[in-house]
Amino acid sequence: MNRTLGIILCVVGLLILAWGGATYTTREKVLDIGPIHATRDQTHTVPFMPIAGALVLLGGVVLLVTNKR
Secondary structure (H helix, E strand, O other): OHHHHHHHHHHHHHHHHHHOEEEEEEEEEEEEEOOEEEEEEEEEEEEOOHHHHHHHHHHHHHHHHHHHO
16 A cells, blocks of 8 residues: 555656646636626646655655565
């Protein structure tokens, strides 16, 4: 069980370090006057902290190393 969890944590940690962040788009209503509608798409970025990816990766490595003992 620890080996599987360690491998999963290593993969997730590497993905966080490689990807760097996630983006999503929201649509805002800017103008709504009768039959006239105007919207605006706005892109937001949620950065992943590199330290978080490193900690997850380190936790996976620790689980893999302690499993072998």
